[in-house]
Amino acid sequence: MKVLTFSTLFPSSVRPSHGIFVETRLRELLKSGQVESRVVAPVPWFPSGNARWGEYAKFAATPAREQRHGLDVLHPRYLLVPKVGMTSAPLTLALGARGAVRQLLDEGFDFDLIDAHYYYPDGVAAALLARWFGKPLTITARGTDLNLIPQYALPRGMIDWAARRAAGSIGVCSALMDVLRGRGHDPARLHVMRNGVDLERFRPLPQAAMRAELGVDGEPLLLSVGHLIERKGHHVAIEAVAELVRTRPGARLVIIGEGEERAALTSLAARRGVTAQVHLTGSLPNTELLKWYSAADLLLLCSSREGWANVLLESMACGTPVVATDIWGTPEVVAAPEAGRLVAERTGAAFASGIEALLAAGTDRAATRRYAEGFSWQATTEAQLRLMREVAAAGVPEVQHA
CATH class of the missing domain: 3.40.50.2000 (Glycogen Phosphorylase B;)
Known part of the structure; x- marks a missing residue:
């Protein structure tokens, strides 16, 4: 044809x-x-x-x-x-x-x-x-x-x-x-x-080695990936970290992407007192994304709307589970405990609770990768x-x- x-x-x-x-x-x-x-x-x-x-x-x-x-x-x-x-x-x-x-x-x-x-x-x-x-x-x-x-x-x-x-x-x-x-x-x-998801391009790399190469740490290390626009909810991720550091002072958030909200996000982090805990990398190619997915403990997707968010499967293919808003097509992607957790409310407090629940239940990076392998x-x-x-x-x- x-x-x-x-x-x-x-x-x-x-x-x-x-x-x-x-x-x-x-x-x-x-x-x-x-x-x-x-x-x-x-x-x-x-x-x-x-x-x-x-x-x-x-x-x-x-x-x-x-x-x-x-x-x-x-x-x-x-x-x-x-x-x-x-x-x-x-x-x-x-x-x-x-x-x-x-x-x-x-x-x-x-x-x-x-x-x-x-x-x-x-x-x-x-x-x-x-x-x-x-x-x-x-x-x-x-x-x-x-x-x-x-x-x-x-x-x-x-x-x-x-x-x-x-x-x-x-x-x-x-x-x-x-x-x-x-x-x-x-x-x-x-x-x-x-x-x-491209299971060869996105694959688990040694977490400790990736953290050392990228020069990052964090317990937990959280990731938020996408254009810096309101709909992607990076501001919600920052609010979540501000909540989380009260009980987990080692929490860190890395935001990967570029867009019109960059200055507003930087300002929000300062107002919430988490400037040291939030790092914006700008836009990165897939070869670098692979390293960040592998280094992170969790991916956050705080979107207000999504069809089928590719970042969810990319993260899971690297062994990193997700915490995401329960909207549109996302429940079709995050459909098992090893994939991560869905959050009903798009607020920092709700996401912080979702993060805590997932960490308390424990994560199995090999199981998360196996789940992603069902999406060839x-x-x-x-x-x-x-x-x-x-x-x-x-x-x-x-x-x-x-």
Whole structure:
């Protein structure tokens, strides 16, 4: 089969960690030898690659076309208009990508279907492209695209429009497909295909050796990983450590990630008197993450929303159990005592209690690793292949009616 992978969430030489979960699933699929793919990963147009523009400069510096791990990736530009971009993005995204899709067809890559990732704006734009080029479509939902964005009326209507045109909608957890099911979409077109974890990339390393190499200590040593935004809840992790040090003065928290909340988090740690106990590393590559996961005693995920959080499985694959908010797809990941604990309230006190309960019960790093080994990519790859064969054989489906 020939598959066109479409998403703005895809790595580039300039942003190698951006959307790496989409690339990982595709690379696992390609290992089957039954699929050939080209990738169209649009980036917003920006006029200058001057470093003073920060992340925006990376848009301008992204190559128009590149090879990544043997994958041919095109990065067409699209216009993302400030303030009104949320509602106009699906159309400008589709228009910006149309030339790249036509180019692939002209080069002889007559794909059987479009496989889009992230429902809005990417999935809506892909639905437009599928209509223009007469191709069937699958769309994968990954989290905020269905658990947050549909709170806005116009995007919600466009998501419904795209879902009625998709031959298959895929959720990385059941909770996401429940959203579409609740909005009246055909259950026969809704599929759950969880993310797996790379068990070779993320593996247990000797904890004491990793602590020595990284120059950290802590009893317990806690980790919080993700973009420094409110939704990820790093502030809750800081509050938890402030509670924890009352009975465990050796507790330490390492926050890995970068983002707009950095100054606010630093200020919060100072106000709570835990500046010495909290360390922010900035963003780190997977090769370094592996060491931190292995060094830590526990991973904290204090998110308000998650589809299927990859950091949970990455941590568990390194033998480190987790304490996480009991929301959306997370209970599907943390489903056994050896995986960790779920916390009902998103507060520092509740997380501190969850940490204490897990430590009191004792942790078994080998058991946590064995649990993670049940989440290989094989089942997801086989499910994708079955669905793609069906979609390609059936051609463009009839549009569902609301």
